[in-house]
Amino acid sequence: xxxxxxxxxxxxxxxxxxxxxxxxxxxxxxxxxxxxxxxxxxxxxxxxxxxxxxxxxxxxxxxxxxxxxxxxxxxxxxxxxxxxxxxxxxxxxxxxxxxxxxxxxxxxxxxxxxxxxxxxxxxxxxxxxxxxxxxxxxxxxxxxxxxxxxxxxxxxxxxxxxxxxxxxxxxxxxxxxxxxxxxxxxxxxxxxxxxxxxxxxxxxxxxxxxxxxxxxxxxxxxxxxxxxxxxxxxxxxxxxxx
Ligand SMILES: [Ca+2]
Ligand SMILES: [Ca+2]
Numbered sequence: 001x002x003x004x005x006x007x008x009x010x011x012x013x014x015x016x017x018x019x020x021x022x023x024x025x026x027x028x029x030x031x032x033x034x035x036x037x038x039x040x041x042x043x044x045x046x047x048x049x050x051x052x053x054x055x056x057x058x059x060x061x062x063x064x065x066x067x068x069x070x071x072x073x074x075x076x077x078x079x080x081x082x083x084x085x086x087x088x089x090x091x092x093x094x095x096x097x098x099x100x101x102x103x104x105x106x107x108x109x110x111x112x113x114x115x116x117x118x119x120x121x122x123x124x125x126x127x128x129x130x131x132x133x134x135x136x137x138x139x140x141x142x143x144x145x146x147x148x149x150x151x152x153x154x155x156x157x158x159x160x161x162x163x164x165x166x167x168x169x170x171x172x173x174x175x176x177x178x179x180x181x182x183x184x185x186x187x188x189x190x191x192x193x194x195x196x197x198x199x200x201x202x203x204x205x206x207x208x209x210x211x212x213x214x215x216x217x218x219x220x221x222x223x224x225x226x227x228x229x230x231x232x233x234x235x236x237x238x239x240x241x242x
Pocket of ligand 1: 138139140141156157158159160
Protein backbone atom coordinates (compact mmCIF):
# COMPACT_ATOMS: atom_id res chain seq x y z
CA UNK A 1 0.00 0.00 0.00
CA UNK A 2 1.20 3.53 -0.80
CA UNK A 3 -0.17 6.22 1.46
CA UNK A 4 0.12 9.95 2.01
CA UNK A 5 -1.23 11.59 5.17
CA UNK A 6 -1.92 15.31 5.26
CA UNK A 7 -3.47 16.81 8.32
CA UNK A 8 -2.17 20.33 8.14
CA UNK A 9 -5.47 21.93 9.11
CA UNK A 10 -6.09 19.50 11.89
CA UNK A 11 -4.46 19.58 15.31
CA UNK A 12 -5.16 15.95 16.17
CA UNK A 13 -2.79 13.01 16.09
CA UNK A 14 -2.51 10.54 13.21
CA UNK A 15 -3.07 6.88 14.06
CA UNK A 16 -2.53 4.50 11.16
CA UNK A 17 -2.48 0.72 11.43
CA UNK A 18 -1.61 -1.39 8.42
CA UNK A 19 -1.22 -5.14 8.07
CA UNK A 20 0.92 -5.34 4.92
CA UNK A 21 4.05 -3.66 3.61
CA UNK A 22 3.56 0.11 3.64
CA UNK A 23 5.21 2.93 1.72
CA UNK A 24 4.79 6.47 2.99
CA UNK A 25 4.99 8.55 -0.15
CA UNK A 26 4.02 11.98 -1.44
CA UNK A 27 0.88 11.76 -3.56
CA UNK A 28 0.23 15.49 -4.10
CA UNK A 29 3.66 16.78 -5.04
CA UNK A 30 4.50 18.87 -1.97
CA UNK A 31 7.45 16.56 -1.28
CA UNK A 32 5.89 15.31 1.95
CA UNK A 33 4.28 11.99 2.74
CA UNK A 34 3.08 13.08 6.17
CA UNK A 35 2.45 16.65 7.23
CA UNK A 36 0.69 17.13 10.52
CA UNK A 37 0.82 19.59 13.36
CA UNK A 38 -0.25 16.79 15.70
CA UNK A 39 1.66 13.56 16.35
CA UNK A 40 0.51 9.97 16.83
CA UNK A 41 1.52 6.47 15.79
CA UNK A 42 2.12 4.99 12.34
CA UNK A 43 2.35 1.21 12.61
CA UNK A 44 2.70 -1.57 10.06
CA UNK A 45 2.85 -5.32 10.54
CA UNK A 46 5.32 -5.68 7.67
CA UNK A 47 8.17 -3.70 6.07
CA UNK A 48 7.87 0.09 6.14
CA UNK A 49 9.38 2.30 3.42
CA UNK A 50 9.61 6.03 4.06
CA UNK A 51 9.90 7.46 0.56
CA UNK A 52 8.96 11.12 1.21
CA UNK A 53 9.24 13.48 4.14
CA UNK A 54 7.42 13.10 7.46
CA UNK A 55 7.09 16.43 9.26
CA UNK A 56 5.11 16.51 12.51
CA UNK A 57 4.90 18.91 15.41
CA UNK A 58 3.92 16.69 18.35
CA UNK A 59 5.52 13.51 19.72
CA UNK A 60 5.14 10.57 17.36
CA UNK A 61 6.10 6.93 16.85
CA UNK A 62 6.80 5.00 13.67
CA UNK A 63 6.61 1.24 14.22
CA UNK A 64 7.37 -1.61 11.82
CA UNK A 65 7.08 -5.30 12.62
CA UNK A 66 9.56 -5.85 9.76
CA UNK A 67 12.42 -3.81 8.31
CA UNK A 68 12.32 -0.01 8.07
CA UNK A 69 13.87 1.75 5.07
CA UNK A 70 14.34 5.51 5.44
CA UNK A 71 14.97 7.55 2.28
CA UNK A 72 13.45 10.90 3.36
CA UNK A 73 13.18 13.25 6.36
CA UNK A 74 11.59 12.21 9.65
CA UNK A 75 11.28 15.40 11.66
CA UNK A 76 9.70 16.55 14.90
CA UNK A 77 9.58 20.23 14.07
CA UNK A 78 9.22 21.44 17.67
CA UNK A 79 11.81 19.10 19.16
CA UNK A 80 10.08 16.54 21.39
CA UNK A 81 10.18 12.75 21.42
CA UNK A 82 10.47 10.95 18.09
CA UNK A 83 10.40 7.14 18.31
CA UNK A 84 11.41 4.65 15.61
CA UNK A 85 10.81 0.99 16.35
CA UNK A 86 11.52 -1.96 14.04
CA UNK A 87 11.50 -5.72 14.53
CA UNK A 88 13.90 -5.95 11.57
CA UNK A 89 16.82 -3.78 10.53
CA UNK A 90 16.59 0.00 10.03
CA UNK A 91 18.43 1.30 6.94
CA UNK A 92 18.82 5.04 6.37
CA UNK A 93 19.93 5.87 2.83
CA UNK A 94 19.06 9.59 2.84
CA UNK A 95 16.99 12.21 4.69
CA UNK A 96 17.32 13.97 8.03
CA UNK A 97 16.07 12.34 11.25
CA UNK A 98 15.64 15.42 13.45
CA UNK A 99 14.13 16.23 16.81
CA UNK A 100 15.85 19.55 17.57
CA UNK A 101 16.28 19.99 21.30
CA UNK A 102 14.38 16.75 21.98
CA UNK A 103 15.07 13.01 22.06
CA UNK A 104 15.22 10.38 19.32
CA UNK A 105 14.39 6.88 20.63
CA UNK A 106 15.36 3.95 18.40
CA UNK A 107 14.53 0.35 19.19
CA UNK A 108 15.67 -2.02 16.45
CA UNK A 109 17.36 -5.24 15.32
CA UNK A 110 20.37 -3.60 13.69
CA UNK A 111 20.82 -0.25 11.94
CA UNK A 112 22.89 0.98 9.04
CA UNK A 113 23.22 4.55 7.82
CA UNK A 114 24.71 5.02 4.36
CA UNK A 115 23.75 8.70 3.96
CA UNK A 116 21.46 11.35 5.51
CA UNK A 117 21.90 12.44 9.10
CA UNK A 118 20.58 12.34 12.64
CA UNK A 119 20.30 15.53 14.71
CA UNK A 120 18.89 15.94 18.24
CA UNK A 121 19.94 16.71 21.80
CA UNK A 122 19.64 13.05 22.80
CA UNK A 123 19.70 9.67 21.10
CA UNK A 124 18.62 6.65 23.15
CA UNK A 125 19.16 3.48 21.10
CA UNK A 126 18.57 -0.21 21.88
CA UNK A 127 19.48 -2.85 19.31
CA UNK A 128 19.79 -6.63 19.15
CA UNK A 129 22.26 -6.43 16.23
CA UNK A 130 25.13 -4.24 14.98
CA UNK A 131 24.60 -0.49 14.55
CA UNK A 132 26.73 1.68 12.23
CA UNK A 133 25.84 5.41 12.22
CA UNK A 134 28.62 6.71 10.00
CA UNK A 135 27.20 9.87 8.39
CA UNK A 136 29.66 12.75 8.73
CA UNK A 137 26.71 15.14 9.22
CA UNK A 138 25.34 13.50 12.40
CA UNK A 139 25.02 15.99 15.25
CA UNK A 140 23.89 14.72 18.65
CA UNK A 141 24.73 16.14 22.04
CA UNK A 142 24.26 13.10 24.32
CA UNK A 143 24.41 9.47 23.24
CA UNK A 144 23.07 6.38 25.04
CA UNK A 145 23.23 3.00 23.27
CA UNK A 146 22.84 -0.65 24.21
CA UNK A 147 23.73 -3.22 21.52
CA UNK A 148 23.15 -6.72 22.88
CA UNK A 149 24.78 -8.47 19.92
CA UNK A 150 27.38 -7.04 17.52
CA UNK A 151 29.24 -3.75 17.19
CA UNK A 152 28.35 -0.09 17.65
CA UNK A 153 29.89 2.79 15.71
CA UNK A 154 28.98 6.48 15.60
CA UNK A 155 30.42 9.60 13.91
CA UNK A 156 29.53 13.16 15.01
CA UNK A 157 30.33 16.44 13.29
CA UNK A 158 31.39 18.20 16.55
CA UNK A 159 31.22 17.42 20.33
CA UNK A 160 29.61 14.20 21.49
CA UNK A 161 28.96 13.39 25.17
CA UNK A 162 28.51 9.78 26.31
CA UNK A 163 25.73 8.84 28.73
CA UNK A 164 26.52 5.12 28.42
CA UNK A 165 27.34 2.80 25.53
CA UNK A 166 27.31 -0.97 25.85
CA UNK A 167 28.11 -3.33 22.96
CA UNK A 168 28.72 -7.06 22.93
CA UNK A 169 31.37 -6.45 20.19
CA UNK A 170 33.42 -3.37 19.33
CA UNK A 171 32.63 0.29 20.03
CA UNK A 172 33.92 3.03 17.72
CA UNK A 173 33.19 6.74 18.35
CA UNK A 174 34.47 9.63 16.20
CA UNK A 175 34.22 13.38 16.82
CA UNK A 176 35.33 14.96 13.57
CA UNK A 177 36.07 18.49 14.79
CA UNK A 178 35.74 18.56 18.60
CA UNK A 179 35.74 16.26 21.66
CA UNK A 180 34.36 13.00 23.05
CA UNK A 181 33.16 13.77 26.59
CA UNK A 182 31.40 12.28 29.63
CA UNK A 183 27.81 13.58 29.76
CA UNK A 184 27.85 13.39 33.57
CA UNK A 185 30.19 14.87 36.17
CA UNK A 186 30.62 11.40 37.70
CA UNK A 187 32.64 8.18 37.80
CA UNK A 188 30.02 5.74 36.53
CA UNK A 189 31.15 3.55 33.60
CA UNK A 190 30.50 5.19 30.23
CA UNK A 191 31.80 2.58 27.79
CA UNK A 192 31.45 -1.21 28.05
CA UNK A 193 32.55 -3.36 25.08
CA UNK A 194 33.20 -7.08 24.60
CA UNK A 195 35.64 -6.14 21.82
CA UNK A 196 37.97 -3.22 21.19
CA UNK A 197 37.04 0.38 21.97
CA UNK A 198 38.21 2.91 19.36
CA UNK A 199 37.91 6.64 20.15
CA UNK A 200 38.98 9.34 17.68
CA UNK A 201 38.53 13.06 18.37
CA UNK A 202 40.09 16.26 17.10
CA UNK A 203 40.37 17.67 20.63
CA UNK A 204 39.71 16.07 24.06
CA UNK A 205 38.70 12.55 25.02
CA UNK A 206 37.83 13.19 28.64
CA UNK A 207 35.27 13.93 31.39
CA UNK A 208 33.57 17.24 32.04
CA UNK A 209 35.58 20.42 31.79
CA UNK A 210 35.17 21.69 35.37
CA UNK A 211 34.31 18.44 37.17
CA UNK A 212 35.45 14.82 37.08
CA UNK A 213 37.97 14.97 34.28
CA UNK A 214 37.78 11.32 33.13
CA UNK A 215 35.72 9.32 30.69
CA UNK A 216 35.21 5.90 32.32
CA UNK A 217 35.75 2.52 30.65
CA UNK A 218 34.77 -0.85 32.05
CA UNK A 219 37.60 -2.89 33.56
CA UNK A 220 39.89 -4.88 31.25
CA UNK A 221 39.00 -2.73 28.23
CA UNK A 222 41.18 -2.75 25.14
CA UNK A 223 41.21 0.81 23.88
CA UNK A 224 42.76 2.87 21.10
CA UNK A 225 42.28 6.62 21.69
CA UNK A 226 43.53 9.21 19.22
CA UNK A 227 43.40 13.00 19.61
CA UNK A 228 44.40 14.40 16.22
CA UNK A 229 44.58 18.07 17.22
CA UNK A 230 45.46 19.83 20.46
CA UNK A 231 43.65 17.74 23.02
CA UNK A 232 43.92 15.75 26.22
CA UNK A 233 43.05 12.11 26.74
CA UNK A 234 41.76 11.24 30.23
CA UNK A 235 40.44 7.69 30.48
CA UNK A 236 39.82 5.77 33.70
CA UNK A 237 39.06 2.13 34.44
CA UNK A 238 38.90 0.14 37.66
CA UNK A 239 40.89 -2.77 36.18
CA UNK A 240 43.52 -3.21 33.54
CA UNK A 241 43.53 -1.04 30.47
CA UNK A 242 45.39 -2.11 27.36
CA1 LIG B 1 27.41 16.95 18.39
CA1 LIG C 1 33.60 10.79 34.44
